[in-house]
Amino acid sequence: MTTTEGPTPTAAAVDPGPLIKLTIADCAAKVLHSAVALGVFGALADGPRDGAEVARTTGVHDRLAADFLDALAGLGLLERSGGRYRNSALAQTYLVPDAPAYLGGFIELTNETLYGTWGRLTEALRTGEPQHLDPDKGGFVGDRHRDPAKMKRFLAGLDAYSDRMGEELAARVDWSRYTSFTDLGGARGNLAAVLVRSHPHLRATCFDLERTRPLFTEHVSGLGLTDRIDFAGGDFFTDPVPPSDAVVLGHILHGFDADRCRTLLRRVHDAVRPGGTVLVYDRMIDDDRSDPERLLSSLHMRLVSQDGSEYRVADCGDWLREAGFTDVTAEPMLGTHTLVTAHKEAAA
Template sequence: MTTTEDPQAAPAVDPGPLIRLTIADCAAKVLHSAVTLGVFGALAESPADAAELARRTGTHHRMVPDFLDALVGLGMLERTEGSYRNSPLAQAYLVPDSSSYLGGFVELTNETLYGTWGRLTEAMRSGEPQHLDPDKGGFVGDRHQDPAKMKRFLAGLDAYSDRMGAELARRTDWDRHSSFVDLGGARGNLAAVLVRAHPHLRATCFDLERTRPLFTEHISGLGLTDKVVFAGGDFFTDPIPPADVVVLGHILHGFDTARRRELLGRVFDAVRPGGTVLVYDRMIDDDRSDPERLLSSLHMRLVSPDGSEYRVADCRAWLRGAGFTDGDAQPLLGTHTLVTAHKEAA
């Protein structure tokens, strides 16, 4: 007996979300290419049609129309009667040399994510981290041996730490404190943002000794050598410099739970009585339902042997275990969580 589908039956499940997820990386690559090609800087000069923009950016006329209209659809450009201009979002964050420029961060993610995530299936089978440079090892690969590459890497981080520093500057009562230590402070950019916002502060960047030349160059260029100093060492073997506040940004997610507890114990010893600890990461929501946070955690598992993101509740429990009094947790930049805890006054 032959049957036919009932034309009045409910429609099949729409495959659209699946298709969009499958090609999601295409949209990101359009953004990455637009930053690399200088599209947003070119349009900051003045609006332009496709032919003029192709001339300004040195791109091929065959590719430009669909490329630009895709950027319109993605909310990065606006189009009026064939003339293109930056959207408010792109104008705010993607024009080179602006104080809020995030193009360095876009380029950093393009460089670091695709190679490692392309090996996710292999990592799922082996459980082994997938390095950016398998011959060199480590998430940063050979950047410390290549000063130019390391400077590009840190410039991408600076693009993000500018915004993070501005948020921390207004979220914390810095008037109560006179000093802070930024663990893993790299070349001191976040510390520079904080001391400029609160000139009474003095900062120490605590990072591996090999980072010192990059720190010295950057902080000297900013004219802040009297406010931000460098201390070289290892978090787990060298004393953390004492301060009123210790900042741990993107630090705990690089270690397993035992090492996190150990490090927070060392931080507790470094924070002066009455001081504060600030911890920020892309922490997982406590019911583990936010896919973006879970993807960030999976990324840390992909690129490091022991790292992952962690729940907000876990972070607060570790801080209490280290001796800090319970503080609060609040969203940060829409992508992170800031957990604050305190050390009782003597």
């Protein structure tokens, strides 16, 4: 016999609106992705334009143009007045190509990599297996594209995000205490470039897989920073981590299980010079596991990798202390991430 603690709510008493909104949440994201792909925000970069003119410029068909542009306005990405449209402050700041804070590359990247994989979530939930889609058909392969041009595009998409991370780290950390840092998984060197430009006394090393070297060399040379940022090719778990005053691990630990995280942080502790620091940032799960965005990010890592997942802030602190670090602190970062900082004791 089934019992309840109170009367069962009737359909009339419970608004299904939140459920419907959740059911079609991907529609809003696809509107954004299409607007970036079609160049809507670039077309409006210089000011308001008539809707028909925007449609002609971007190639949007007349039959869909009004609903499409008005949907963008409803989502807060455009502003509409008298049949004319302009970018909202949000879009003008982050979605106009060539703008300093442009995030379009990251948006294109998520459109390319997320939908095919998440379309197989039910299969993954039933089997427990990661969904490795065929890279030759555009499937998610992270930075492991067989085609160097696709790998370059993937890493360039991440640059937009690493710009913001670099600016945050440049402002939050007292870099006057250090002269060098190593960026684990530094890819093309973009985050390192932001830091050394903000703090000219710093010298950086990007430690990443050897196949990344040509892309790093091209990008850092283009930035004119070859005398400030070095590249070290190798594997985190088999090759020595380059010694430095600070080590940055951004979006690294979420790719491994807890044991591998402990192993890597012990290796990082060996590489940090006495009195130095380690900086870890990820979409860490809040300790009571209640933030849905963090949990969705963790689910994504489990979906696309055999061992990866996000981890609790408390777990990160425990691993760092086990590795020998002290003075562990955690703080929110960019509204979506957590930055955990810990220190290595100075030499006696």
